[in-house]
Amino acid sequence: MRVAVTGANGRLGRALIEALEEAPFTGPMGPIAWSRPELDLDTLTADTVGALIARDRPELVLHAAAWTDVDGCARDPELALRRNGEATGAIAHACAAEGVDLAVVSTNEVFDGERTDGVGYGPHDATNPINPYGASKRRGEELATAAMSAGGRGPGILRTTWLYGPPGNDFPEKIARAALRARDAGQPLRVVADEVGSPTWTPDLADAIVELIWEDALIPEPGAGPAVHHLVNAGRASRADWAREVLRQARIDVPIVDIGLADFPRASTPPRWAVLEPTPLPSGEPMRPWRDAFAHAVPALVRSITGR
Ligand SMILES: NC(=O)c1ccc[n+]([C@@H]2O[C@H](COP(=O)([O-])OP(=O)(O)OC[C@H]3O[C@@H](n4cnc5c(N)ncnc54)[C@H](OP(=O)(O)O)[C@@H]3O)[C@@H](O)[C@H]2O)c1
Structure with missing residues (x-):
């Protein structure tokens, strides 16, 4: 089976390519990596994506490319809608036309994060x-659903x-570097404690997606609407909890002071409750707890911050 990945040079894209290279259903040609030169979200049309499909002949497209700079999106919402919304719709039209x-990879940020009952958002909760x-990611979900459902088989969402993972420069690495600067300055590190989510390691997420493909559970049955999957490492943490775990596992001894989201103004307002209730995987095994997953990321993190 040939699977094409958009955003193949991104954090998730590269984990997907690696996982697909090892997947039992991948043939000798390997997965198809589509990155910005082949597929530019600013210029693509259903026709140019159709030509790409005709050239590379994938049976499945995993759309991981997106404008992920949330503050940039807040400063230019129209551009965000074009890149994350309309471009996803054009890709879906091409996929539907070519069979x-x-x-489509999406986000907890389709939910408002106002939930206070301690339960993660499920696939059927209102966005x-x-x-x-x-908003731009939700538009992408909607346009993909409309185009693919009209073609007979809805999308996987x-x-x-x-997310964190190779090539680094992610939340754990930024926290570790900030902690070292704080230590040099003799200061504690201030981290937001009232934003809670599910830290998710991209290699684990890529493995879960491969499992869904292998078990034929990623894409819905014809006529069934979208198949919405919530894929996260198990458990939840505030940003401050996560930062404490980073420093504990990386053995950086710097105190953390809890602050509120209101103390950390930024262009984009993040949902306070970024917790997704994981949907079952075919194996029946949930993705492992986030702390266990993070342990696998620590050696690369330590190498990166120490330069060794
Ligand atoms: N990061 C998170 O915490 C998070 C959480 C929930 C959901 N998601 C979703 O997960 C998916 C993967 O995110 P990620 O963390 O892997 O993000 P990422 O590292 O920023 O990767 C995004 C990819 O999209 C590509 N891209 C961005 N703008 C583009 C454009 N105008 N034209 C073509 N390609 C463009 C980038 O290409 P270049 O490599 O050329 O820049 C990059 O390869 C996205 O759909 C995102 O919305 C992310």
Whole structure:
């Protein structure tokens, strides 16, 4: 089976390519990596994506490319809608016309994060984005669903949260570097404690997506509407909890002071409750707890911050 990945040079894209290279259903040609030169979200049309499909002949497209700069999206909501919304719609039109399956990677930010009952958002909860990034991702979900459903088989929608993983420069690395600067300055590190989510390691997420493909569970049955999957490492943490775990596992001894979201103004308003209730995987095994997953990321993190 040939699977094409958009955003193949991104954090999730590269994990997907690696996982697909090892997948039992991948043939000798390997997965198809589509990155910005082949597929530019600013210029693509259904026709140019159709030509790409005709050239590379994938049976499934995993759409992981997106404008993920949430503050940039807040400053230019129209551009966000074009890149994350309309471009996803054009990709879906091309997939539907060519009879190719499509799964779109999306986000907890389609939800408002106002939930206070301690339960993660499920696939059937009402979406209500509170920032332009979330609105643009929801538009992508909607346009993909409309185009693919009209073609007979709805899309897979893969929602996830708080991604980190190779090539680094992610939340754990930024926290570790900020902690070292704080230590040099003799200061504690201030981290937001009232934003809670599910830290998710991209290699684990990519493995879960491969499992869904292998078990034929990624894409819905014809006529069934979208198959919405919530894929996250198990458990939840505030940003401050996550930062404490980073420093504990990386053995950086710097105190953390809890602050509120209101103390950390930024262009985009993040949902306070970024927790997704994981949907079952075919194996019946949930993705592992986020702390266990993070342990696998620590050696690369330590190498990166120490330069060794
Ligand atoms: N990061 C998170 O915490 C998070 C959480 C939930 C959901 N998601 C979703 O997960 C998916 C993957 O995110 P990620 O964390 O892997 O993000 P990422 O590292 O920023 O990767 C995004 C990819 O999209 C590509 N891209 C951006 N703008 C583009 C454009 N105008 N034309 C063509 N390609 C463009 C980038 O290409 P270049 O490599 O050329 O820049 C990059 O390869 C996205 O759909 C995102 O919305 C992310």
